[in-house]
Amino acid sequence: xxxxxxxxxxxxxxxxxxxxxxxxxxxxxxxxxxxxxxxxxxxxxxxxxxxxxxxxxxxxxxxxxxxxxxxxxxxxxxxxxxxxxxxxxxxxxxxxxxxxxxxx
Amino acid sequence: xxxxxxxxxxxxxxxxxxxxxxxxxxxxxxxxxxxxxxxxxxxxxxxxxxxxxxxxxxxxxxxxxxxxxxxxxxxxxxxxxxxxxxxxxxxxxxxxxxxxxxxxxxxxxxxxxxxxxxxxxxxxxxxxxxxxxxxxxxxxxxxxxxxxxxxxxxxxxxxxxxxxxxxxxxxxxxxxxxxxxxxxxxxxxxxxxxxxxxxxxxxxxxxxxxxxxxxxxxxxxxxxxxxxxxxxxxxxxxxxxxxxxxxxxxxxxxxxxxxxxxxxxxxxxxxxxxxxxxxxxxxxxxxxxxxxxxxxxxxxxxxxxxxxxxxxxxxxxxxxxxxxxxxxxxxxxxxxxxxxxxxxxxxxxxxxxxxxxxxxxxxxxxxxxxxxxxxxxxxxxxxxxxxxxxxxxxxxxxxxxxxxxxxxxxxxxxxxxxxxxxxxxxxxxxxxxxxxxxxxxxxxxxxxxxxxxxxxxxxxxxxxxxxxxxxxxxxxxxxxxxxxxxxxxxxxxxxxxxxxxxxxxxxxxxxxxxxxxx
Amino acid sequence: xxxxxxxxxxxxxxxxxxxxxxxxxxxxxxxxxxxxxxxxxxxxxxxxxxxxxxxxxxxxxxxxxxxxxxxxxxxxxxxxxxxxxxxxxxxxxxxxxxxxxxxxxxxxxxxxxxxxxxxxxxxxxxxxxxxxxxxxxxxxxxxxxxxxxxxx
Numbered sequence: 001x002x003x004x005x006x007x008x009x010x011x012x013x014x015x016x017x018x019x020x021x022x023x024x025x026x027x028x029x030x031x032x033x034x035x036x037x038x039x040x041x042x043x044x045x046x047x048x049x050x051x052x053x054x055x056x057x058x059x060x061x062x063x064x065x066x067x068x069x070x071x072x073x074x075x076x077x078x079x080x081x082x083x084x085x086x087x088x089x090x091x092x093x094x095x096x097x098x099x100x101x102x103x104x
Numbered sequence: 105x106x107x108x109x110x111x112x113x114x115x116x117x118x119x120x121x122x123x124x125x126x127x128x129x130x131x132x133x134x135x136x137x138x139x140x141x142x143x144x145x146x147x148x149x150x151x152x153x154x155x156x157x158x159x160x161x162x163x164x165x166x167x168x169x170x171x172x173x174x175x176x177x178x179x180x181x182x183x184x185x186x187x188x189x190x191x192x193x194x195x196x197x198x199x200x201x202x203x204x205x206x207x208x209x210x211x212x213x214x215x216x217x218x219x220x221x222x223x224x225x226x227x228x229x230x231x232x233x234x235x236x237x238x239x240x241x242x243x244x245x246x247x248x249x250x251x252x253x254x255x256x257x258x259x260x261x262x263x264x265x266x267x268x269x270x271x272x273x274x275x276x277x278x279x280x281x282x283x284x285x286x287x288x289x290x291x292x293x294x295x296x297x298x299x300x301x302x303x304x305x306x307x308x309x310x311x312x313x314x315x316x317x318x319x320x321x322x323x324x325x326x327x328x329x330x331x332x333x334x335x336x337x338x339x340x341x342x343x344x345x346x347x348x349x350x351x352x353x354x355x356x357x358x359x360x361x362x363x364x365x366x367x368x369x370x371x372x373x374x375x376x377x378x379x380x381x382x383x384x385x386x387x388x389x390x391x392x393x394x395x396x397x398x399x400x401x402x403x404x405x406x407x408x409x410x411x412x413x414x415x416x417x418x419x420x421x422x423x424x425x426x427x428x429x430x431x432x433x434x435x436x437x438x439x440x441x442x443x444x445x446x447x448x449x450x451x452x453x454x455x456x457x458x459x460x461x462x463x464x465x466x467x468x469x470x471x472x473x474x475x476x477x478x479x480x481x482x483x484x485x486x487x488x489x490x491x492x493x494x495x496x497x498x499x500x501x502x503x504x505x506x507x508x509x510x511x512x513x514x515x516x517x518x519x520x521x522x523x524x525x526x527x528x529x530x531x532x533x534x535x536x537x538x539x540x541x542x543x544x545x546x547x548x549x550x551x552x553x554x555x556x557x558x559x560x561x562x563x564x565x566x567x568x569x570x571x572x573x574x575x576x577x578x579x580x581x582x583x584x585x586x587x588x589x590x591x592x593x594x595x596x597x598x599x600x601x602x603x604x605x606x607x608x609x610x611x612x613x614x615x616x617x618x619x620x621x622x
Numbered sequence: 623x624x625x626x627x628x629x630x631x632x633x634x635x636x637x638x639x640x641x642x643x644x645x646x647x648x649x650x651x652x653x654x655x656x657x658x659x660x661x662x663x664x665x666x667x668x669x670x671x672x673x674x675x676x677x678x679x680x681x682x683x684x685x686x687x688x689x690x691x692x693x694x695x696x697x698x699x700x701x702x703x704x705x706x707x708x709x710x711x712x713x714x715x716x717x718x719x720x721x722x723x724x725x726x727x728x729x730x731x732x733x734x735x736x737x738x739x740x741x742x743x744x745x746x747x748x749x750x751x752x753x754x755x756x757x758x759x760x761x762x763x764x765x766x767x768x769x770x771x772x773x774x
Binding site for chain 1: 698704705709712713718719
């Protein structure tokens with residue numbers, strides 16, 4: 001019978017991490033890219049919680065860290081939305097391919 | 105322990121925090137007089153924080169979770185707050201009326217983040233401190249100008265920055281999995297440092313964790329291949345802000361890298377050492393060669409910023425070497441160099457921000473043509489900064505480069521990385537020579553070209569004062585670097601305490617048990 | 623790999639073979655379901671008469687006639703609402719671990735040890751959370767003054 005262990009959670013989080021990176025690379029809409037960032041941060045949370053659950057050390061370092069990462073993700077999302085609105089005011093779209101003022 | 109005793113060690117950070125609240129709330133005042141008082145108030149807060157730093161010399165952190173204070177903390181506090189005052193002076197007139205509260209409040213946040221990075225003793229605190237440095241800078245880029253380029257730069261900076269932070273904390277999660285605790289160093293009990301002493305850094309989790317964490321931090325210091333954002337963001341942001349972007353995130357990134365490397369006893373697995381070596385070489389070459397192709401001064405300085413990160417990587421690879429002079433300590437050299445770099449970079453951008461061409465901010469080389477006729481003092485300041493960036497005496501940039509490159513020779517001959525580090529220093533010297541071409545081009549445009557029309561000196565007393573201090577500091581620090589060097593050297597003593605054996609046992613593959621602290 | 627150095631109990635699973643036996647049956651059912659669905663569609667496509675027309679495409683019986691695309695642009699003002707909601711909603715997660723500890727401290731008088739050997743009680747915790755709320759209030763006051771809560 002299959003026992004779910006730490007390794008499964010790590011593989012899950014690695015998969016979410018890769019999905020997040022993939023979304024960030026392929027999406028052209030700024031909000032879509034933001035969703036990719038959130039996915040990557042959630043994979044981090046899965047890792048922290050799993051390590052906490054399977055750790056033999058006392059304490060809840062991993063769970064508390066996950067809470068902090070959640071709050072940071074929210075703060076980053078708020079900043080991202082604000083920056084998107086700023087861009088929208090200037091070029092009337094949040095399609096990142098339309099931003100071409102910087103020749104980089 | 106009373107609450108006052110408990111909070112005394114973080115007095116500088118608390119001063120900044122209270123200041124942030126005050127500045128934000130005063131910024132939404134409807135009275136113009138209150139709004140125009142915000143910049144002076146910010147100056148008072150920064151000076152107050154400096155006073156608090158001087159007063160809390162007794163750094164007993166036993167009552168605080170996740171923080172620890174040592175000489176490195178003290179050094180970073182001093183240089184960050186002192187540079188913070190200069191950054192404020194240069195940025196004095198950047199925000200439009202009604203946005204002073206946000207702009208200066210965010211600047212204080214970013215400065216507080218650097219202070220916290222230097223005192224973090226827990227992966228969570230370290231992560232949050234670095235984010236406290238970066239997130240405000242994303243917003244400041246958008247606030248610094250009202251045109252499309254600033255918005256685009258902010259968006260680009262934000263997404264790449266958020267990705268790098270996420271990658272970094274993903275790496276932290278593996279380090280946590282390895283140690284079972286997020287505490288970085290502890291005199292007794294579980295900590296990352298103790299775990300590394302036990303299992304070494306060759307463990308799979310340790311390698312993955314360090315690799316990802318270092319990749320994330322490489323973005324903050326703009327090292328190839330995580331440099332792509334720098335030219336666009338530097339071009340999009342207002343010039344005075346660019347001086348800040350080249351200093352605060354870089355300082356935080358290097359301090360965090362120094363802390364992480366201290367935790368793993370400066371004994372990285374060979375694979376990671378070689379990765380850093382390749383990154384250092386690529387960073388120096390990419391930065392310098394691409395800078396040659398630019399005509400926009402802000403982009404030139406952005407690529408120069410990348411190449412300077414490459415030079416500082418050399419010092420990081422050497423690591424702290426104890427018991428020798430200041431010329432032989434990689435970390436002290438980095439800590440010294442980053443101050444010099446921050447000053448000369450800020451100086452160069454301050455010159456740009458003090459000039460207008462036909463109503464637009466000066467940006468291209470042509471805009472600077474004939475500066476010596478129109479504003480001789482500005483031209484001299486630009487020349488001093490360019491020569492310092494080039495590493496030419498009599499400027500402090502020369503000393504910085506000498507310390508960095510000579511530190512590469514300080515490992516004993518038998519050390520496996522002696523040869524590669526010497527090669528690295530040689531590559532660094534060659535790159536300095538390549539870099540001289542574009543710095544000389546900037547100075548040449550200022551002095552040898554005929555002035556174009558419409559070049560005008562703008563700005564005010566405060567940015568001019570900031571610029572004067574930056575360029576004078578380049579000369580003063582060349583004549584009398586001793587104080588700063590000694591402080592940098594003693595700051596290294598605290599991160600080097602676990603590597604006393606590094607030189608002694610160099611040569612043989614260091615067994616993990618020998619790198620145990622004490 | 624130095625397995626003995628790792629401090630997590632689940633870590634040795636890395637070396638263990640994963641038993642896929644139990645998944646065979648599920649895999650078979652999934653494959654069967656996919657095959658049935660695809661088969662029915664293909665079969666229907668082959669045998670049905672193909673007569674297209676506006677009447678044929680119209681909504682059957684009780685549906686509403688469509689107007690416009692569901693994926694319209696939202697008013698940009700919703701972004702501000704989303705931003706404010708996110709911040710104040712998520713900050714509250716810090717209350718959760720605090721509430722767990724505070725409840726025990728307040729009801730039983732239990733104290734929590736600090737790293738320097740001392741201990742703190744419920745009053746200290748209340749004060750700490752008070753500081754956190756003051757900081758949130760500063761943000762709230764700032765947003766109020768910036769008219770972020772006004773729709774127009």
